[in-house]
Amino acid sequence: MLGLEKKDFRLLLIVIGLTMFAPFILNPFPEGSEMAQFNAGYPDLMQRFVIFGIFAIGFNILFGLTGYLSFGHAAFLGVGSYAAVWMFKLLSMNVLPAIILSVIIAGLFSLIIGFISLRRSGIYFSILTLAFAQMSFALAYSVLTPITGGETGLQLALDDPRILGVSQTESGNIPVPALFGLEMRSSYELELGAWLFTFNAGYYLAAFFMILSFYLAIRIFRSPFGMMLRAIKSNQTRMSYTGLNAKPYTLAAFVISGMYAGLAGGLMASMDPLAGAERMQWTASGEVVLMTILGGAGTLIGPVLGAGMIKYFENIFSKINETILHGWFAFLPDGLENFVVALIYPFIGKGWHLTLGIVFMLVVIFLPGGLVQGGQKIMGLFRRKKPEPTKPNATEPAE
Amino acid sequence: MDQFILQILNGLDKGSAYALIALGLTLIFGTLGVVNFAHGALFMLGAFVAVTLSNVLTLSHKVVDETRTDFLGNPMQVDVPYVHDWFGVTAGNAIIDWAVPLAILVAIPIMVLIGFAMERGLIKHFYKRPHADQILVTFGLAIVIQEIVKYFYGANPIPTPAPDAFVGSFDFGVAFGFDPNAIIYPYWRLVYFFFAITIIGAVFAFLQFTTFGMVVRAGMADRETVGILGIDIDRRFTIMFGIAAAVAGLAGVMYAPISSPNYHMGMDFLVLSFVVVVVGGMGSLPGAVAAGFLLGILESFASIPAVIDLLPGINQVIIYLVAIIILLTRPRGLMGRKGVMEE
Numbered sequence: 001m002l003g004l005e006k007k008d009f010r011l012l013l014i015v016i017g018l019t020m021f022a023p024f025i026l027n028p029f030p031e032g033s034e035m036a037q038f039n040a041g042y043p044d045l046m047q048r049f050v051i052f053g054i055f056a057i058g059f060n061i062l063f064g065l066t067g068y069l070s071f072g073h074a075a076f077l078g079v080g081s082y083a084a085v086w087m088f089k090l091l092s093m094n095v096l097p098a099i100i101l102s103v104i105i106a107g108l109f110s111l112i113i114g115f116i117s118l119r120r121s122g123i124y125f126s127i128l129t130l131a132f133a134q135m136s137f138a139l140a141y142s143v144l145t146p147i148t149g150g151e152t153g154l155q156l157a158l159d160d161p162r163i164l165g166v167s168q169t170e171s172g173n174i175p176v177p178a179l180f181g182l183e184m185r186s187s188y189e190l191e192l193g194a195w196l197f198t199f200n201a202g203y204y205l206a207a208f209f210m211i212l213s214f215y216l217a218i219r220i221f222r223s224p225f226g227m228m229l230r231a232i233k234s235n236q237t238r239m240s241y242t243g244l245n246a247k248p249y250t251l252a253a254f255v256i257s258g259m260y261a262g263l264a265g266g267l268m269a270s271m272d273p274l275a276g277a278e279r280m281q282w283t284a285s286g287e288v289v290l291m292t293i294l295g296g297a298g299t300l301i302g303p304v305l306g307a308g309m310i311k312y313f314e315n316i317f318s319k320i321n322e323t324i325l326h327g328w329f330a331f332l333p334d335g336l337e338n339f340v341v342a343l344i345y346p347f348i349g350k351g352w353h354l355t356l357g358i359v360f361m362l363v364v365i366f367l368p369g370g371l372v373q374g375g376q377k378i379m380g381l382f383r384r385k386k387p388e389p390t391k392p393n394a395t396e397p398a399e
Numbered sequence: 400m401d402q403f404i405l406q407i408l409n410g411l412d413k414g415s416a417y418a419l420i421a422l423g424l425t426l427i428f429g430t431l432g433v434v435n436f437a438h439g440a441l442f443m444l445g446a447f448v449a450v451t452l453s454n455v456l457t458l459s460h461k462v463v464d465e466t467r468t469d470f471l472g473n474p475m476q477v478d479v480p481y482v483h484d485w486f487g488v489t490a491g492n493a494i495i496d497w498a499v500p501l502a503i504l505v506a507i508p509i510m511v512l513i514g515f516a517m518e519r520g521l522i523k524h525f526y527k528r529p530h531a532d533q534i535l536v537t538f539g540l541a542i543v544i545q546e547i548v549k550y551f552y553g554a555n556p557i558p559t560p561a562p563d564a565f566v567g568s569f570d571f572g573v574a575f576g577f578d579p580n581a582i583i584y585p586y587w588r589l590v591y592f593f594f595a596i597t598i599i600g601a602v603f604a605f606l607q608f609t610t611f612g613m614v615v616r617a618g619m620a621d622r623e624t625v626g627i628l629g630i631d632i633d634r635r636f637t638i639m640f641g642i643a644a645a646v647a648g649l650a651g652v653m654y655a656p657i658s659s660p661n662y663h664m665g666m667d668f669l670v671l672s673f674v675v676v677v678v679g680g681m682g683s684l685p686g687a688v689a690a691g692f693l694l695g696i697l698e699s700f701a702s703i704p705a706v707i708d709l710l711p712g713i714n715q716v717i718i719y720l721v722a723i724i725i726l727l728t729r730p731r732g733l734m735g736r737k738g739v740m741e742e
Contacts, residue, residue: 143712
């Protein structure tokens with residue numbers, strides 16, 4: 001189906017199902033209940049899940065397949081955001097041209113950076129991409145202020161031209177991003193008993209793009225082109241001995257993943273029409289590295305899982321404070337309760353980064369294939385009768 | 400001319416910090432072949448050793464002072480640091496004042512032990528893994544160390560003053576025959592520069608003139624042969640890791656008065672230090688030191704207003720720009736050795 005093998009098609013269907021029913025799946029607890037704070041089914045967070053999913057899928061095409069570790073990918077996301085916001089300012093509030101332009105601009109930008117950075121490999125490549133991204137960040141923050149808005153970021157204003165749209169609505173407000181009249185922030189709320197489900201237009205647009213990106217990623221992974229990229233990772237020298245030039249393939253992979261990042265940036269700006277330089281900082285690039293490795297570099301579904309997990313931790317896990325913890329352990333005797341809370345508290349709430357760091361280290365040390373490999377190992381325990389051991393489809397970690 | 404000297408001086412203290420961190424990074428890379436992303440965290444830990452020591456020294460207990468009364472008319476309670484009880488008021492105050500230099504003595508054993516623990520506990524298992532894995536696991540370790548420090552010390556910078564004797568500035572203008580106040584330079588930064596020179600000199604002397612250093616250098620050149628000769632090279636490399644950690648920690652201790660330590664100062668320095676190492680040439684110790692000072696001075700030259708007028712934003716990007724140009728034209732960096740990190 002759709003040029004996919006049966007197994008891949010099933011994976012695609014699962015992803016489609018999960019994203020389409022995400023408003024239900026992420027809201028398992030009734031409104032107003034004690035557990036409602038673990039509900040992740042609100043539009044803002046769901047949008048972030050899929051947008052960072054796209055970002056991580058794109059990063060994985062570069063890192064997971066070719067093994068080139070880029071520490072500057074956030075620059076493309078930032079450039080995409082700026083391009084989209086400029087489209088909103090100059091053309092119209094329709095998100096489609098904005099997203100298309102952000103993909104194109106990010107693609108061109110990554111073509112330039114990739115062309116230069118890919119002259120070196122290994123750690124030098126990482127440092128070069130890092131240097132380019134930090135330069136873009138520093139310039140966007142200072143000199144390029146007329147284009148980027150500098151410290152305050154790029155925002156819409158009432159006197160923007162918007163050739164094909166209106167500068168301001170009849171009520172004198174800045175118009176909101178929309179897809180042919182369908183406002184991105186509009187939602188339909190469904191109340192079922194004690195449960196409240198929100199279906200947001202912006203989320204479904206982003207989810208559509210994520211499914212599209214995911215499908216493309218599967219096709220790339222299974223194509224001869226994908227095979228070439230894997231060859232670069234496993235042995236670039238041997239590849240060049242067989243008469244193949246690795247450079248065009250790595251550059252293509254770099255540009256594709258840059259375009260994915262641009263798409264994510266454009267979508268981000270479509271959901272909330274502003275763009276800031278901090279999206280380009282190297283910590284943001286580090287985050288997508290964390291997502292991809294955590295989920296499983298080189299696997300199809302891994303990066304999406306990693307992105308979802310980190311964003312869930314960042315937004316839900318971090319909200320747990322000491323009072324809530326005391327509430328949970330209230331059944332324990334007082335002294336023990338305080339002890340348990342004191343023991344757990346550093347790891348959750350504001351300290352979620354600590355948990356993230358520890359989990360990340362454990363994954364790198366014990367599960368180079370990420371959570372996906374972990375899942376496969378667990379599955380393997382249950383399926384012991386089968387003679388052939390489950391083989392992690394994560395390839396060897398990159399050089 | 401006075402501008403010129405001033406900018407060189409300004410570049411020296413930052414350059415010293417870059418050089419010290421880059422030196423440690425290169426030591427680890429040259430001996431163990433590990434790319435250590437947690438090195439910035441070691442620098443930050445050093446700065447927090449200084450913070451902790453000055454906190455510990457000012458630990459105090461309350462004493463009722465009969466001669467004074469508070470606003471309610473009760474006898475006033477005064478905080479008396481324990482060091483006053485032990486050493487007397489004058490000596491106690493001096494000890495508190497000199498907390499940062501004293502922290503050097505404390506930092507050396509602490510940082511060496513942390514270095515040992517890191518190498519034996521974690522990095523040892525990553526020698527055979529690809530460089531990307533080493534980068535990732537030490538990156539994770541850096542996050543963990545940062546967050547632990549943040550948990551105990553909070554997210555705000557903690558001011559840690561230098562001893563009173565070094566407060567104020569030295570007037571270079573007078574010394575060089577320019578107008579007074581033309582070139583003034585804080586004493587502590589001068590101290591930092593000479594401290595860095597001393598440390599760098601000590602490390603080089605240690606490697607060059609001791610038997611231990613000779614074995615380590617031999618191990619860097621050809622690890623296998625040294626092993627065949629019956630020398631336990633791994634143990635010596637572990638000690639070198641401890642020394643590299645101590646160098647980073649000392650750089651951090653002395654940097655505490657220059658910029659108040661906060662939990663992410665290590666990361667800020669790490670990114671630049673990596674650029675420094677790559678510019679200097681992976682695995683070359685003199686290269687790392689030279690590139691550290693060079694980039695520090697270039698950075699301060701780029702922040703002269705006249706230069707910024709000419710090339711806006713150059714002060715923000717100069718280091719990265721230099722790194723890109725050097726990497727593309729001299730792939731091994733300024734003094735890189737052949738065969739190091741070349742695939």
